[in-house]
Amino acid sequence: MTQHSPDQYRVFGNPIEHSRSPDIHHIFANKSQQSINYQKQLVEIDGFSNAIAKFIHQGGKGANITVPFKEQALTLADELTERATLAGAVNTLTFKNGKIFGDNTDGEGLVQDLITNQVILNESRVLLLGAGGAARGVLLPLLAQNPRSIVIANRTVSKADKICQHFADNRISASSYIDLAKQDFDLIINATSASLSGDLPPIPTSIISQNVVCYDMVYGKDETPFLKWAKEHGAMKVVDGLGMLVGQAAVSFEVWRGVTPEVQPVIDKLRASLK
Secondary structure, eight states: OOOOOOEEEEEEESSOTTOOHHHHHHHHHHHTTOOEEEEEEEOOTTOHHHHHHHHHHTTOOEEEEOTTOHHHHHHHOSEEOHHHHHHTOOSEEEEETTEEEEEOOHHHHHHHHHHHTTOOOTTOEEEEEOOSHHHHHHHHHHHTTOOSEEEEEOSSHHHHHHHHHHHTOTTEEEEOSGGGGGOOOSEEEEOSSGGGGTOOOOOOGGGOOTTOEEEESOOOSSOOHHHHHHHHTTOSEEEOTHHHHHHHHHHHHHHHHSOOOOOHHHHHHHHHHHO
């Protein structure tokens, strides 16, 4: 009986040392009896397309892409999903039949985590903080959940305006941080990188109430500054981005393997390892 070698997958980024993707995908594989080998690879800033070409040549089946290569991955793909096209970025590549297929699973990972945490998205008023790639990447899956409105707030309002024009959906609008004081929200999603540097987005405290759920795409050993602040001001529920990380990995795994992995045991395991 021939022993097949495991299918090869990678996550490419710079930096990459912090990535938990190999751990996550190996747990998924073990639990679903899939034979894979998933490694992380540091790529020089100008060496991304060469690294991908080399990996394909070595028989690689697929790759996850992280900062700062998601936009480059978009241009490398021969075919894109709608969610990747609208996100303007790719975090999942599949190499098949001599072609490169690009997808973006970030938004689906976020939505699934919100649903798991019993956050109601249908007819909800959503505030998305930040107008960078993280915000743009989650809009299409959020819109698919039928929210009443999504306001994108950013220091530079023109950046938020640009995203609104790109999506051309009348449920999306742009706002400055100051103008948020006059508005009510059910869900506030922090898609800025402020928590990584211990900072807060400059939003008015008046928008936090006991009816509001606050979500931070960042996660860590301790509660993020944004979630801590939201809790102190009476938010109904606060959720960090660990479930989104595992959720987007699960969607990638399903794209590659045709198997839907269970996310909760992996979230629990990672959460325990942070402590």
